[in-house]
Amino acid sequence: MKKLLMLLSTALMLGGIASAQKxxxxxxxxxxxxxxxxxxxxxxxxxxxxxxxxxxxxxxxxxxxxxxxxxxxxxxxxxxxxxxxxxxxxxxxxxxxxxxxxxxxxxxxxxxxxxxxxxxxxxxxxxxxxxxxxxxxxxxxxxxxxxxxxxxxxxxxxxxxxxxxxxxxxxxxxxxxxxxxxxxxxxxxxxxxxxxxxxxxxxxxxxxxxxxxxxxxxxxxxxxxxxxxGTIEKGETIIKQTFVEEPITQTLKATYVDDNIQTPMILTSYRIPSMKTRDARVLDAISTLLSDGKSSRLYKKIVDDKKLALQIGAFTYSNEDHGMYIIYGLPLGENTTETILKEIDQEIVRLQTDLISEKELQRLENVTDNRFVNNNSTVEGIAENLATYYLLYGDVNLINTEIDLYHSITREEIRAVAKKYLNPNQRLILDYVPSPVEIKN
Structure with missing residues (x-):
């Protein structure tokens, strides 16, 4: 009962702050x-x-x-x-x-x-x-x-x-x-x-x-x-060029050798739509579910429980025209990047198959509320957000209403968007590896 009251108190506090910070x-x-x-x-x-x-x-x-x-x-x-x-x-x-x-x-x-x-x-x-x-x-x-x-x-x-x-x-x-x-x-x-x-x-x-x-x-x-x-002369109208990207229909693979590292890293990246779209916001919520904090799905399973990785993460790299959804992991000890990728894929399939729990959905909303409050907690943050929402999103009032878009995301949407974008044939797999050790005779 005490725990329930604490949860309710936290939710009310965040909700109150969010509404007060219009x-x-x-x-x-x-x-x-x-x-x-x-x-x-x-x-x-x-x-x-x-x-x-x-x-x-x-x-x-x-x-x-x-x-x-x-x-x-x-x-x-x-x-x-x-x-x-x-x-x-x-x-x-x-x-x-x-x-x-x-x-x-x-x-x-x-x-x-x-x-x-x-x-x-x-x-x-x-x-x-x-x-x-x-x-x-x-x-x-x-x-x-x-x-x-x-x-x-x-x-x-x-x-x-x-x-x-x-x-x-x-x-x-x-x-x-x-x-x-x-x-x-x-x-x-x-x-x-x-x-x-x-x-x-x-x-x-x-x-x-x-x-x-x-x-x-x-x-x-x-x-x-x-x-x-007001006296500065207006410039010529700028016409932005449109670039068409064909859908990724089969797995792309790449390898990069970094002389500055000793532990390899596996990355898998999916191309996603503009940050202005609803799907991009759903994918952002998915990244929170997968890797935000020690109770997140990927961290708990791969780092905490199975101790396969030193580090694991998922995030959206959002842009005006297109974005990327990136998941990465660094293996621990004798574990391999292939093992980590397999575990990541299992969690993606789980997202595509089963609805997340109501508790997880509530946690997503709490994280969103906290992020909203932090982003607008300083006058510097507010200034940049106002500029960004006008210039890149075309709607300044998103500084107040975008949180409602995140709150409206459903469990069914999360499953559907995971099915739509996070498939093996739609991604890049990057092996980011150290220089091979030279064996001297």
Whole structure:
């Protein structure tokens, strides 16, 4: 009885938090096509100013991979009114922090300042958009930065290239087959004029959303936004290319040798639909069921009970056009990757055959509620979510309603979606192995 009361209390608490955390916002467009979203929160004297551009690794030209990620770095080099090397100094000297990140679909820049520095943040982001300085000095500097990033985060990191290998084999036509960081050969071969043309095409107001979130006065913010962004010239209309991927109808196999590892890893990956679809959300729920926490199906069986693996996991790698569903495992001791794959497949068949229990469904809802609360627990998180839901999903209010979509997932749906996407003839099997040991005579 005590345990039941505790469960009920937890569920009510999460439900109460979820309903209390409805995110209020206002959105509108400037005449140049820039979308603006405002979210007021006076709970702390900070304000987040962010700009998300609808350009990511998928927009890199053939043989020029890595451009979007390169610009994540390059656009900190300076502007007509911010000297080279001064960007970070201005931010830190005014009590702020800032950063940027890039993925396959978008690039995101943001500053967090004390609320009395909102005008400064808006001016800086408008400077970045209006007239960045793109010259040989900045390009050459960032080439060296990105070479080091590639060595550190990919080439010299254990298992650092697994995602690159999976993407290359899962996608045949879509530029998702390339990595975000791209090819160093492509970056080295690019001319200054190509970098300038990329900037002119994508880093324009009608390809961006501006979010201001936190402690600010709305009327003053709107005035500053108009002053700093409203005068920026609209760019040419960007037409996104459509890429068709034929269904995977037979098992794909690949092997990758990583000199940085000693324990092999088995990965199996399935191509899945856009993150905007209901099926993608069901698959996300399935990954939670399989590998979220020590009570999850794969962990409990393969790691805890049978002690076959050091680590096991399942997750969706979600994107705007397509996604991937990836399951991986690292064998323990003398166990093999083949044994782990067999156990994984048994759990998939179980999902495709039997309905999950009501208790498991409730656990999924609890995890979803907790994730929802955590994702919107900071003004920084809210700002990024608002931008993402507008730019990639086309519906800002999903920040409030997506949780209802997850709650509406049924046990029957989970079984049906597992049957639809997670089949042996629809996947890649990747053997990610260490270098063979040389035997000396």
């Amino acid at each position: 995110i209020a916002f206002e959105e509108y467009d400037l005449e140049n096509g820039m979308h603006v979203i405002l979210h007021k929160d006076h709970s702390a004297p900070v304000v987040v100013t962010s700009v998300m551009y609808h350009v990511g690794a998928k927009d890199d030209a053939p043989n020029r991979t890595g451009f979007a990620h390169f610009f994540e770095h390059l656009l900190f080099e300076g502007t007509a009114n911010i000297k080279r090397g001064e960007w970070m100094k201005i931010v830190t000297s005014n009590g702020g922090t800032n950063n940027a990140n890039t993925n396959d679909d978008r690039t995101y820049y943001y500053e967090v300042f004390p609320s009395n520095n909102l005008e400064l943040a808006l001016w800086m982001e408008s400077e970045r958009m209006m007239h960045p300085v793109i010259n040989e000095i900045g390009v050459n500097t960032q080439k060296n930065v990105i070479k080091e990033e590639k060595r550190t985060n990919y080439d010299n990191r254990p298992y650092g290239n697994y995602l690159a290998v999976v993407k290359k084999n899962i996608f045949k036509n879509h530029p998702y087959r390339n990595t975000t960081i791209g090819s160093m050969e492509d970056i080295e071969a690019a001319t200054l004029e190509e970098f300038q043309a990329f900037n002119k095409k994508f880093y324009v107001p009608n390809n961006a959303v501006l979010v201001v979130a936190g402690d600010f006065e709305k009327n003053q913010a709107k005035e500053w936004i108009q002053n700093y962004f």
